[in-house]
Amino acid sequence: MADEDQVAAKERKILVAVDEGEESMYALSWCLKNIISQSSKDTLILLYAKPPRAVYSSLDGSGYLFSADIMVTMDKYSNSVAACVIDKAKRICREQADHEVKMEVKIESGDPRDVICQFADEIKADVLVLGTHGYGLIKRAFLGSVSTHCAQNVKCPVLIVKKPK
Amino acid sequence: MADEDQVAAKERKILVAVDEGEESMYALSWCLKNIISQSSKDTLILLYAKPPRAVYSSLDGSGYLFSADIMVTMDKYSNSVAACVIDKAKRICREQADHEVKMEVKIESGDPRDVICQFADEIKADVLVLGTHGYGLIKRAFLGSVSTHCAQNVKCPVLIVKKPK
Numbered sequence: 001m002a003d004e005d006q007v008a009a010k011e012r013k014i015l016v017a018v019d020e021g022e023e024s025m026y027a028l029s030w031c032l033k034n035i036i037s038q039s040s041k042d043t044l045i046l047l048y049a050k051p052p053r054a055v056y057s058s059l060d061g062s063g064y065l066f067s068a069d070i071m072v073t074m075d076k077y078s079n080s081v082a083a084c085v086i087d088k089a090k091r092i093c094r095e096q097a098d099h100e101v102k103m104e105v106k107i108e109s110g111d112p113r114d115v116i117c118q119f120a121d122e123i124k125a126d127v128l129v130l131g132t133h134g135y136g137l138i139k140r141a142f143l144g145s146v147s148t149h150c151a152q153n154v155k156c157p158v159l160i161v162k163k164p165k
Numbered sequence: 166m167a168d169e170d171q172v173a174a175k176e177r178k179i180l181v182a183v184d185e186g187e188e189s190m191y192a193l194s195w196c197l198k199n200i201i202s203q204s205s206k207d208t209l210i211l212l213y214a215k216p217p218r219a220v221y222s223s224l225d226g227s228g229y230l231f232s233a234d235i236m237v238t239m240d241k242y243s244n245s246v247a248a249c250v251i252d253k254a255k256r257i258c259r260e261q262a263d264h265e266v267k268m269e270v271k272i273e274s275g276d277p278r279d280v281i282c283q284f285a286d287e288i289k290a291d292v293l294v295l296g297t298h299g300y301g302l303i304k305r306a307f308l309g310s311v312s313t314h315c316a317q318n319v320k321c322p323v324l325i326v327k328k329p330k
Contacts, residue, residue: 012199027322030322034177034200034291034292034322035199035200037202126199127199127324145317147316148313148316148317151312151313151316151325152313154327155327156327157192157199157324157325157326157327158327159292159323159324159325160316160322160323161322162319162320162321162322164320
């Protein structure tokens, strides 16, 4: 029975990458119901990757269209989107977890693929949980699938949760 | 508290694709420690994809090298490999699960990518667990990553477990 206690007592770091999409919120919700057990001392870490400034600039082919004012406005917008995503994720945790879950929040700027992989390895996450369409704020800005990239590059186990249609 | 009981009582089908590689056995082991909780009524389903006859034939460019005898021998070999993989997986379950786990075994012939995707959807698995190098018996016979293919094509959540180096 020593094994049982050991399993129950293990403190796992469960990293959930969240974004604006319903898919990532579904993944979070699935994780709360299926991974985080009541007996565990898990820490749930919510990670949100904010698009970096370079993304706005890349939308502007000429390099001159976006004035400094617009950049400031987009920064503000992007911060409020981040706050909104994190709020929603926290609400889901409060409402759907069947016990109190220890939670941490991290917001980083950058390509979600890099941000997620680097952070997962940095904190030595026990498992990374992702939705299937984690493309971040401006979907077209990043080519390729975030989940596929992370599954191939992150060291820890990766759980990819698809939202049923 | 109604929610708690509901979560605990839910019978989940946890499908683990196993093969000859250490990676899939590690994935099974991780799953036993992290997904299957004592309170759950989970059924663990072990799935092994046997290489189909076509794979041996494709190794034989001329189409004449492999006699019927050799084909029979390779069929026998492939059956004993399947038995060996399943035995090993069952042993891991017995030794590492902290409680008795309801278990089923399924052996199918075919490209592991198709076998796994079809079976996961067919049984409406709650989660599919995979190692990262599930290439089956003859690694070179199937191009591309099984885990990537399954993550993209299976309807249920997919957990990809990488064996630490």
